Amino acid sequence: MALKAKHTLIALFLFLGINTWVIAQTSANTPLIDSLSQTYGQNLYTNPIVAKKAAQDWLKESKRLKIDLQTVRAHYALGNLGNISGDYKSAIKETKAAITLLKALNITNGLAACYNILALGYKNLGDYPNAMDSFIQCLSYAKANDDKVQEANAYQNIATLYVLQKEYKKATENLDRAANLYRALKDDDGVLVTLFNFANILKEQNKFDQARKHYQTVLGYREKEGNKAVIAYININLSQMLVEEGKCEEAVVALKKTLTQLKALNFTSDIVIVLNDLGLCESKLGHTKAAINYFQEALTLGEEQSLLSYKSDIYKNLAQLYQDEGDYKNALTFYRKGITTVAEQNALDKEKYVVKIQERYETQLKETRIKLLEKEQKLSDAELQKAELTLKRQRFVRNAFIAGFVLVLITLIVLRLLYIQRLRVQKQLNLQQEENAKHKINQMIQDHKLSVIERYQEGQDEERARLARDIHDGIGSDLAGIKIAFEHYVEKHNSEPQAKRIGTAIENACIDIRSLSHQLHPLSFSKIGFTSFLNDFVAQITNNTTLAIQTFFFPEEDIDKLPEDLLADAYRIVQELVNNIIKHAQATQAEVQLTKHEDYLNIVINDNGKGFKTNKKQGIGLRNIKERLQKVKGSITIDSSSGNGTSITIDIPIN
Numbered sequence: 001m002a003l004k005a006k007h008t009l010i011a012l013f014l015f016l017g018i019n020t021w022v023i024a025q026t027s028a029n030t031p032l033i034d035s036l037s038q039t040y041g042q043n044l045y046t047n048p049i050v051a052k053k054a055a056q057d058w059l060k061e062s063k064r065l066k067i068d069l070q071t072v073r074a075h076y077a078l079g080n081l082g083n084i085s086g087d088y089k090s091a092i093k094e095t096k097a098a099i100t101l102l103k104a105l106n107i108t109n110g111l112a113a114c115y116n117i118l119a120l121g122y123k124n125l126g127d128y129p130n131a132m133d134s135f136i137q138c139l140s141y142a143k144a145n146d147d148k149v150q151e152a153n154a155y156q157n158i159a160t161l162y163v164l165q166k167e168y169k170k171a172t173e174n175l176d177r178a179a180n181l182y183r184a185l186k187d188d189d190g191v192l193v194t195l196f197n198f199a200n201i202l203k204e205q206n207k208f209d210q211a212r213k214h215y216q217t218v219l220g221y222r223e224k225e226g227n228k229a230v231i232a233y234i235n236i237n238l239s240q241m242l243v244e245e246g247k248c249e250e251a252v253v254a255l256k257k258t259l260t261q262l263k264a265l266n267f268t269s270d271i272v273i274v275l276n277d278l279g280l281c282e283s284k285l286g287h288t289k290a291a292i293n294y295f296q297e298a299l300t301l302g303e304e305q306s307l308l309s310y311k312s313d314i315y316k317n318l319a320q321l322y323q324d325e326g327d328y329k330n331a332l333t334f335y336r337k338g339i340t341t342v343a344e345q346n347a348l349d350k351e352k353y354v355v356k357i358q359e360r361y362e363t364q365l366k367e368t369r370i371k372l373l374e375k376e377q378k379l380s381d382a383e384l385q386k387a388e389l390t391l392k393r394q395r396f397v398r399n400a401f402i403a404g405f406v407l408v409l410i411t412l413i414v415l416r417l418l419y420i421q422r423l424r425v426q427k428q429l430n431l432q433q434e435e436n437a438k439h440k441i442n443q444m445i446q447d448h449k450l451s452v453i454e455r456y457q458e459g460q461d462e463e464r465a466r467l468a469r470d471i472h473d474g475i476g477s478d479l480a481g482i483k484i485a486f487e488h489y490v491e492k493h494n495s496e497p498q499a500k501r502i503g504t505a506i507e508n509a510c511i512d513i514r515s516l517s518h519q520l521h522p523l524s525f526s527k528i529g530f531t532s533f534l535n536d537f538v539a540q541i542t543n544n545t546t547l548a549i550q551t552f553f554f555p556e557e558d559i560d561k562l563p564e565d566l567l568a569d570a571y572r573i574v575q576e577l578v579n580n581i582i583k584h585a586q587a588t589q590a591e592v593q594l595t596k597h598e599d600y601l602n603i604v605i606n607d608n609g610k611g612f613k614t615n616k617k618q619g620i621g622l623r624n625i626k627e628r629l630q631k632v633k634g635s636i637t638i639d640s641s642s643g644n645g646t647s648i649t650i651d652i653p654i655n
Contacts, residue, residue: 045229086269091121112141112150152181232261248281552593585609603650611640
């Protein structure tokens, strides 16, 4: 049985400025509390033992003086320290106490930071659902309080959660979100942590050279700062890559150096990881006793901290090493402990291994008893030969029986496994066929819906074009004729006072008819410029209203170069939404913003009107917009409530 080691991802989840909420918001209540909070902050990453004592005294003094907010911050400090030092249960307990007290005080500022710490505690204990729930709570409070730092921290830590689940794409997306926020905040420390976690992703994908380059970059900065905790975490990752690459001698040197750093910091859970890796390397180098010592030490620390995730591998590693040493009793004991900590184990391997160890142990025990009996009773040579023959016969019969039993058992198990595999394949095939059928039906329904929408919109566009032509060629031509006739009339009757006013009315009517015709069926945007046309439309439609609309286009030239059919859809959408604002919103100000991204066109329309309930039955205009977006695979988000205005965000794919 090959030795295994559990290489847990060592990610920086605490070095994100989370503790700044504790220190930055500490008010001058008493000199003692101020002194204790400063001691905590100064020793958090260099001397956790001193930091913990300061935080405990801080909590005691705050409770004595009945200063609730300082009590919250002291609980938070202990929770943060618990995550750093590996006491995750303590981290959860202390952070929950801080959250409960904050809610009782009806204070939301600080809840985002607390939920971040709580989520990290759950994540480190392997409780991923509760961890993700807490991260979502953190994001919610961070956005509500416009706390960009905690929002970035949450995205950073969510990324590490996805890395543990090997969902590297989602992890990278969240790291990008965090990095963008850190850059906007000019937070170099946060950017460095993002770089560290990106290196973790490369490490998990076995891209060791790239990962090592990023680790070394971060290590250089942290060594200048003197941040011992971060230096230790980086060295753990660098050492583990050496283990993965099979460079055991180099790994042992690096791991011993890292172990010294962790012991000085008293980071128990990380010490267990390093001890396990040292045991693995020493066993591969043939140093069995040293490997056993490392595994035993790791097991002792793991028991103290209830680190169940390491027990199984350590037990099995010890079982293998004791077996190699010929100590079958201890090998059997540790193997049994190992299999009891695993929820699912391969039944065949477990039974074969237990039988093998049991047989060797019993054989060794019987041989020892025979030797003792020979010495005590001083058997004669004849009696000794007879005993040896009997023992050999018993061994032969027993071995033959065991071999036959094992052969029959293996045959039955193989046949059963083949049968189960066949049933599983058949079941998967049936499920796949059902899934394919459902997918085809859904695709047909979707295609039909899109076809109906396209035909409906084509009919609308054709009808608009027909109306535009009729207005332009009919009413427009008539008005043009009236205008010409009236101009001839005015030349002869220029002295009449009504002539000028009638001429102006006719001119305005011509302009309105031409504008209406263009709105119903605009000219090719490539000829007139989409942004110019949209600006003219907004100016005309708000000419006789109290509504002021600002338009923003970025970049304007790139938007004008977009495909004609996409711009037509964008124009119809903006037209419908602006008309809705004028008719229903009772707004005095509005904004129309179009931004071209690499893959999509983003439209944002805001107003300060009376708003509406989003769960209310929607009108024809919004339904038309959603159908138009469904056709081009676009999306719409509406943020509105009564009395708070409306914000509508639309994304239209470019390709």
